[in-house]
Amino acid sequence: MSTLESSTALASWHDGLARNAVLEFVAAVTGTDGSEPVPVPERIAVFDNDGTLWCEQPMPIQLDFILRRLVEMAEADESLRARQPWKAAYERDYHWLGALMAEHYAGDDTNVRVLAGGILAAYAGISVEDFEASAGAFLHSAQHPTLGRGYLECAYAPMVELLAYLEANEFTNYIVSGGGRDFMRPISDEVYGIPRERVIGSTAVLHYTGNESGGTITHAPEPDYLDDGPEKPIRIWSRVGRRPLLAAGNSNGDIPMLQFSQHPDKPFLRLLVLHDDAAREFAYTTGAEQALEQATADRWTVVSVKDDWATVF
Amino acid sequence: MSTLESSTALASWHDGLARNAVLEFVAAVTGTDGSEPVPVPERIAVFDNDGTLWCEQPMPIQLDFILRRLVEMAEADESLRARQPWKAAYERDYHWLGALMAEHYAGDDTNVRVLAGGILAAYAGISVEDFEASAGAFLHSAQHPTLGRGYLECAYAPMVELLAYLEANEFTNYIVSGGGRDFMRPISDEVYGIPRERVIGSTAVLHYTGNESGGTITHAPEPDYLDDGPEKPIRIWSRVGRRPLLAAGNSNGDIPMLQFSQHPDKPFLRLLVLHDDAAREFAYTTGAEQALEQATADRWTVVSVKDDWATVF
Numbered sequence: 001m002s003t004l005e006s007s008t009a010l011a012s013w014h015d016g017l018a019r020n021a022v023l024e025f026v027a028a029v030t031g032t033d034g035s036e037p038v039p040v041p042e043r044i045a046v047f048d049n050d051g052t053l054w055c056e057q058p059m060p061i062q063l064d065f066i067l068r069r070l071v072e073m074a075e076a077d078e079s080l081r082a083r084q085p086w087k088a089a090y091e092r093d094y095h096w097l098g099a100l101m102a103e104h105y106a107g108d109d110t111n112v113r114v115l116a117g118g119i120l121a122a123y124a125g126i127s128v129e130d131f132e133a134s135a136g137a138f139l140h141s142a143q144h145p146t147l148g149r150g151y152l153e154c155a156y157a158p159m160v161e162l163l164a165y166l167e168a169n170e171f172t173n174y175i176v177s178g179g180g181r182d183f184m185r186p187i188s189d190e191v192y193g194i195p196r197e198r199v200i201g202s203t204a205v206l207h208y209t210g211n212e213s214g215g216t217i218t219h220a221p222e223p224d225y226l227d228d229g230p231e232k233p234i235r236i237w238s239r240v241g242r243r244p245l246l247a248a249g250n251s252n253g254d255i256p257m258l259q260f261s262q263h264p265d266k267p268f269l270r271l272l273v274l275h276d277d278a279a280r281e282f283a284y285t286t287g288a289e290q291a292l293e294q295a296t297a298d299r300w301t302v303v304s305v306k307d308d309w310a311t312v313f
Numbered sequence: 314m315s316t317l318e319s320s321t322a323l324a325s326w327h328d329g330l331a332r333n334a335v336l337e338f339v340a341a342v343t344g345t346d347g348s349e350p351v352p353v354p355e356r357i358a359v360f361d362n363d364g365t366l367w368c369e370q371p372m373p374i375q376l377d378f379i380l381r382r383l384v385e386m387a388e389a390d391e392s393l394r395a396r397q398p399w400k401a402a403y404e405r406d407y408h409w410l411g412a413l414m415a416e417h418y419a420g421d422d423t424n425v426r427v428l429a430g431g432i433l434a435a436y437a438g439i440s441v442e443d444f445e446a447s448a449g450a451f452l453h454s455a456q457h458p459t460l461g462r463g464y465l466e467c468a469y470a471p472m473v474e475l476l477a478y479l480e481a482n483e484f485t486n487y488i489v490s491g492g493g494r495d496f497m498r499p500i501s502d503e504v505y506g507i508p509r510e511r512v513i514g515s516t517a518v519l520h521y522t523g524n525e526s527g528g529t530i531t532h533a534p535e536p537d538y539l540d541d542g543p544e545k546p547i548r549i550w551s552r553v554g555r556r557p558l559l560a561a562g563n564s565n566g567d568i569p570m571l572q573f574s575q576h577p578d579k580p581f582l583r584l585l586v587l588h589d590d591a592a593r594e595f596a597y598t599t600g601a602e603q604a605l606e607q608a609t610a611d612r613w614t615v616v617s618v619k620d621d622w623a624t625v626f
Contacts, residue, residue, distance in 0.1 A: 041508060120552035128550055185554050193356060207552065208543040210568075214575035217550050230521040237441055237519065237530050239552065241498050241509035255523075262527035 008181035009165055011310070012158040021269060021301040022162065026169050028267035029245060038245065038266055040170045046236055046257060047159070049177035049184060052250045052273050052312035053192060055154040056206040057282035058145060059097070062179050065132070065138045067097075069122045084111070085118035103166075105286055116223065118202060121138055124221035128182060128206065131219060135157045136186030147281075149313065153190050158309045159248070159273075166246070176236055177201040200235050201238055215219045228253040234258035244268075248274065248303075258300060260290075270300040278307040323479055324623070325471040331621040334582060334614040335357075335475065339482050341580035342558060351558065351562075351579055353483045357433040358559035359549055359570060361471070362490035362497060362514070365563045365586050366505060371596035372410070373494050378451045380410075382435045397424070398431035407492060418599055429536065434516060437534035439493060439518065444532060449499030462626065468504050472561075473621045475507055479559070487557075489549055490514040491541035491566055511608035513548050515540045541566040557581075561616075563588065564601045571613060583613035590619040 013019040013202040031037030050056035073080055089095035100111040123131060142151050147237070163173050173194050175184060180242050182202030188194045196214035205220040233256050236244060245262035247254070248271035258270040272295045275284050285292060295302050305312060326332040327442040344350030363369035369376050383402035386393055401409035407497070411425040436444060455464050456467040473519060476486050488497060488506050494514030501507045540548050549557060560574035561566070561584035573581040585608045588597050598605060608615050 135580075181551070197552065199554070203551065206547045208542070208569055208573070209547045210572050213577065214556065215546060215569060215573045217547060230523070233521045233528060234519045238494070238516065239510065241495075241512070243527065255317060256521055256528060259523050260521070260528045264526065 001257075010158070010161055011262070012161050014308055014310050016308055018271070018301055018303045021169050022165075022271075025246065025267055025269040026165070030169050033054075035267070041172075042242060042245065042266070043166075043171040044174065044240055044242050044244040045163075045166050045171045046174045046176045046232075046244045046248070046261070046286045046297050047163070047259070048249040048251070048254050049175050051181055051275065052248050052254075053155055053159050053163075053175070054151075055144065055147065055156075055281060057259075057275075057284065060179065061142075061154070062183050063097075064133065064142065064145075064151075065183065066119050066122065069134075070118055073122060074252070085115045089118075098141070111183065120219075120221040120223065121206065123219045128217045128219070132182055132186050135180075135183045139187050143172060147313070152191055152218075153313060155313070156273075156309070157311050157313055158191060162192070162248075167193060172198070172245070174200055174236070175241065176227065176232050176247075176257060178226060181227075200239050201225060206221075230256045232257035236260065240285050246271070249291070255291050255294055258294075259298070270295075270298070272305050273303045274305065276304055277312065278310045281305055289306045317335065323471070323474055323492045323572070324612065325474050327621055327623050329621055331584070335478075335584075338582040339478070339558065343482050346581070350378055354485075355555060355558065355579070356479075356482070356484040357487065357553055357555050357556045358382075358476075358479050358484045359487045359489045359545075359561070359574070360476070360561040361492040361564070361567050361570070362488050363492055364588065365561050366468055366472050366476075366488070367464075367568070368457065368460065368469075368594060370588075370597065374452070374455075374464050374467070374614075375496050376410075376456075377464075378448065378496065379432050379435065381451070381455075382447075382551070383431055386435060398624070399427045401420075402431075421455075433532075433534040433536065436517065439500045439532050441530045441532070445495055445499050448496045452500050455535045455598075460464055460626075465500060465504055466626060467588075468626070469622070470624050470626055473505060476507070485511070486557070487511045487553065489540065489541060489545050489560075489570060494540075512553050512613065513540060543569045545570035549573065559584070563570055565603045568602075568604050568607055572611070579583060583608075585613050585617050586616045587618065589617055590622075590625065594618055 010019055027033040028035045029038045029043060031151045048054055050060045067089045071088050074090035081090050100115060104112050139151055142153055144154050147154060166173055175188060175194055177184060179201050179202050181199050184201060185196040185199050188196060188199050203224045205222045206217050207220050209216050225231055244261045245266060246269045247258045248286040249258055250273040261268050261270055272291055275282055277283060321345040323332050334395050340346035341348045342356060360366055363373045380402045380443045380460055383399050387399040387403035394403050413428060417425050432521055452464055457467050459500055460467060488501060490497060492511055492514050494516050497514060498509040498512050499510060501512050516537045518535045518537045519530050520533050522529050538544055557574045558579060559582045560571045563573055574583055585604055590593055590596060
């Protein structure tokens, strides 16, 4: 890519440290700055999803999906309305959910487990195809509660542009999310240009049952693994078999993944999205405190929504 | 692909039912027989490794690798020489190993667990990079005990040719093996043209430890999952997110994967390799009894080494 092309690349990013860091990194990887180019198969980039590629406020998009399912269940079965988490979902008790998140950040996951139990029960026995159809229908129709746009338009335009820029420079992009792998797969290609086989995320335990029409894979009511924190580098290794050159995240759960993208002998880039734009999106650092400290200590590139992005959506 | 090209394709296969089944299947997928072509991203093919892509007799190649490691450990630590499985490895007691396999086929895995315990202990604490370097060095140097060739020349030429033929027809090939994922990755591309991210296999539990130089992923002394039987379709779904169009295997552990490749509305092909050529390879059906029954019942395509392959290696 020529200097002229670089100067017009990433047009939805303001000129500044973050945009320059990306351009310099890509120039070093591709060798347009005179470096030895990194072989194409090694050009791996990994992206957290919630809060990094799309909006996660006022609640993660998948939580909205799950709450609607819990409401449906409570509507069909009165006895559930007295039990958490169905009670909170049915009564739209956002206080219970907010308190749960606050407890979680304070290290108390009692009610997170109550919610997780409900989530797992909500999909027990569903086939992976039916789950995906349900997630796809929701994502294609549901609206963000405050931004006045559909959820699929809540992807960050500068990050979508970055994904395309990396792909144009022969990178292979992966999503590495704490959210549900099979929740994101039906939309990852159309929203991000990332095909389903490059979505890494959390999942329930799956069961296979053989039959005469090709067998069925269904959700069991137990978690397999949560793709967060130290699990992220492990899942990257398991799926990709390489250490990424670029990792982008926005919260404490992304620290190990960003750390894991460090190389002794190749260019690498760690991006941490900072949500500091209450006018255009949301301003919050809860859940990102250690990540921001680590960014300073390890010289990660902080991407300010307010200062670095010319457009957000 | 034209009829002329088809007639010269798969030259290491004898003309016959198996070769014809492959050619007809590929013609249907690509639309050269007048069918509606299957979209390229859906052209997924999955292959078992041991006994399907390369030789697994007189013992799986990875078992040889492990036994050598157990011998090294017993040489370094005398106390291990009295304990199984180090004792059998150190004394080259193939009777113990043979009996273990016989017990396994009879449904008794007592000694399989003793061996597995040794295997897991053998690599506890090793980094994934060091494990891979060790596997790669072994595979590039070790000789098959009876065939008079290096292990990397024990891949079946007709299957390597089939992989290339599928790739030329825009299929995406995956290895789906009960063997170790990280054992195969260092050689999958050079031997099969399958890059490391498309190797699915068994693994130990991995641990991530952060540090200032990018963190390390190491083997823990416990199995994560064994990619065999019903786990194969689950791992295919988890990694690929699609039901394959073609599945190839050779043993009972491949039944669910072959079953899972059945489609109601698209061409599909199930291949079962039958080892019936004692002169050029090995003749055995132990561990494949139900698979052969299922092949007849479900009209899978049986690939006879003796009759269908013009060359074996």
